[in-house]
Amino acid sequence: MEKRHNSTIMYLLILFFVSILIIFTSLPVLAHKVIIFAWVEGDTVFTESKFSDGKKAINSQVLVFDKEGTQLLEGKTNNKGEFSFKIPKLTALRILLNAGMGHKAEWKIPESEIKEAGSISEIKRAGESSQPINVGLSKEEIKELIEESLDRKLRPIIRMMTESQSKGPSINEIIGGIGYIFGLMGVAIYFKNRGKRRREVKNEN
Amino acid sequence: MHISEGVLSAPVLITGAALAAVGISVGLKKMDYEKIPQVAVLSSAFFVASLIHVPIGPSSVHLILNGINGLLLGWMCFPSILVALALQAILFQFGGITVLGINTMNMALPGVICYYLFSRLVNRERGLISLAAAFSCGLLSVFFSGILVALSLLFTEQSFMSVAKLIVVAHLPIMIIEGIITLFCVAFLHRVKPELLGGIYGKTT
Numbered sequence: 001m002e003k004r005h006n007s008t009i010m011y012l013l014i015l016f017f018v019s020i021l022i023i024f025t026s027l028p029v030l031a032h033k034v035i036i037f038a039w040v041e042g043d044t045v046f047t048e049s050k051f052s053d054g055k056k057a058i059n060s061q062v063l064v065f066d067k068e069g070t071q072l073l074e075g076k077t078n079n080k081g082e083f084s085f086k087i088p089k090l091t092a093l094r095i096l097l098n099a100g101m102g103h104k105a106e107w108k109i110p111e112s113e114i115k116e117a118g119s120i121s122e123i124k125r126a127g128e129s130s131q132p133i134n135v136g137l138s139k140e141e142i143k144e145l146i147e148e149s150l151d152r153k154l155r156p157i158i159r160m161m162t163e164s165q166s167k168g169p170s171i172n173e174i175i176g177g178i179g180y181i182f183g184l185m186g187v188a189i190y191f192k193n194r195g196k197r198r199r200e201v202k203n204e205n
Numbered sequence: 206m207h208i209s210e211g212v213l214s215a216p217v218l219i220t221g222a223a224l225a226a227v228g229i230s231v232g233l234k235k236m237d238y239e240k241i242p243q244v245a246v247l248s249s250a251f252f253v254a255s256l257i258h259v260p261i262g263p264s265s266v267h268l269i270l271n272g273i274n275g276l277l278l279g280w281m282c283f284p285s286i287l288v289a290l291a292l293q294a295i296l297f298q299f300g301g302i303t304v305l306g307i308n309t310m311n312m313a314l315p316g317v318i319c320y321y322l323f324s325r326l327v328n329r330e331r332g333l334i335s336l337a338a339a340f341s342c343g344l345l346s347v348f349f350s351g352i353l354v355a356l357s358l359l360f361t362e363q364s365f366m367s368v369a370k371l372i373v374v375a376h377l378p379i380m381i382i383e384g385i386i387t388l389f390c391v392a393f394l395h396r397v398k399p400e401l402l403g404g405i406y407g408k409t410t
Contacts, residue, residue: 169297177252192237
């Protein structure tokens with residue numbers, strides 16, 4: 001009687017669980033996390049913020065810190081989840097997104113990247129002040145042109161990287177997690193059972 | 206509703222973890238041999254539920270299922286939710302390890318509260334009253350979770366009322382959906398496996 005009772009419980013629970021699995025597989029696999037991604041283009045830093053289900057983090061606070069932790073500037077993302085600013089200081093930047101309700105993410109830009117961008121903008125400024133009537137292209141100008149076109153060409157790749165950054169959990173991880181839970185169940189049953197056996201042995205003695 | 210890592214200050218984290226530890230130890234004490242599989246199944250349901258997003262409303266929200274967890278497990282929903290949240294943190298990077306305590310607290314305590322509020326009505330009554338109680342159980346557990354999240358953000362976000370309002374409004378569709386899910390689960394269990402719900406049905410058999 002007891003045994004039958006247990007097996008029906010198990011059957012029912014499995015049924016319930018499978019139905020949930022079916023519901024969930026029919027929906028796109030989505031996650032719940034917020035992500036900020038930032039890259040340097042010329043002398044401007046662009047950021048893009050989104051939840052990992054692809055929804056943009058609109059009107060969220062973005063804070064920019066230098067490596068000592070002092071706040072350089074702050075702003076809000078627009079309705080595409082984007083926020084851009086001119087490089088405020090030639091140092092490694094830490095960009096913090098605060099999407100509210102306890103959702104927070106950060107992105108670091110290393111000093112080398114900023115320095116590079118900074119040197120370009122300085123060249124640009126120097127170039128502007130010098131006489132524009134110059135038939136041949138100087139080394140700096142060529143470099144600048146290459147940088148510009150590279151930035152432009154690389155933009156779609158950077159976009160692709162942001163997309164891949166925000167991928168939700170894969171089916172492997174989901175099934176794996178469920179497997180862990182059932183493994184833990186086995187461990188729990190084992191220990192409960194051992195305690196019960198020990199008590200039974202004691203009672204017999 | 207997972208709070209990310211690095212949002213909360215240490216005292217809040219420690220308080221949350223301590224309260225969660227109390228709940229977990231009570232839950233483990235109450236967990237007997239026959240309940241273990243049920244805890245595991247509801248834990249996996251909770252684990253998977255966070256991947257089901259509801260694309261209604263202003264923010265990124267997902268199913269929680271803490272109502273049905275609490276209703277069927279009582280205090281045992283603490284260990285159930287802890288395991289699910291730990292795996293979500295490890296595999297999906299939802300929440301995090303340091304915020305595990307407070308997140309468990311925020312999700313499981315409403316479950317326990319709803320267990321005490323509604324399990325009698327769900328179990329003892331028949332027909333409409335039972336179903337209405339099940340619906341309110343699913344709805345209110347999400348509502349209480351929202352309030353608890355707002356409370357834990359109290360020390361970082363300043364204004365409690367605005368955060369609470371934001372969270373509750375964002376989760377309104379989820380509340381209704383969870384209410385309906387809980388209602389259907391209870392209706393299904395009443396018909397097929399009333400022993401799981403305890404109460405008069407369980408005792409007479």
